[in-house]
Amino acid sequence: MTRRKKTRSLADKVSLRTGRRKDYKQWRHENPDQAGPSKRFAAKKQKQRKLQAQRRLARQQNAPDIEIHPATKGSPDNEGTR
Template identity: 70%
Template sequence: MTRRKKTRSLSDKVTIRTGRRKDYKQWRHDNPDQVGPSRRFTQKKRQQRKLQAARKQERQESGQSIDIHTDNTHDNSHDKDD
């Protein structure tokens, strides 16, 4: 006895006349409200993005700050008056 492979594909969750891709495409076209990602998946991804943003913010705040635009008293661009 063989097991069915686990899949994330929506095509396996749909019961349509045949397993042909053409029929699935037609079903998808006819039922656009059932095609999108599940609520659980979108919540999971939203949570992951929040965590990622929080970690990035932490890294930025804990990092070493450098002064990029400091007071340039030794500006060499005006010294070339030949």
């Protein structure tokens, strides 16, 4: 007896009358709740995104303020650039 090859494809995990792509697409359209990612995976990703946003906000708040265009009047470098 031969072993089945490992695959990431969802099409192999779905038992349909035929293995045709068209049938799988139709089944997926009719059953969106079964075809999507698992609830546990979706919750995990949502938690990761929230954590990432919190860390990003903390980094932005802790970052030092810098002047992008410092106001220097009368310097010879800035004259005649307009």
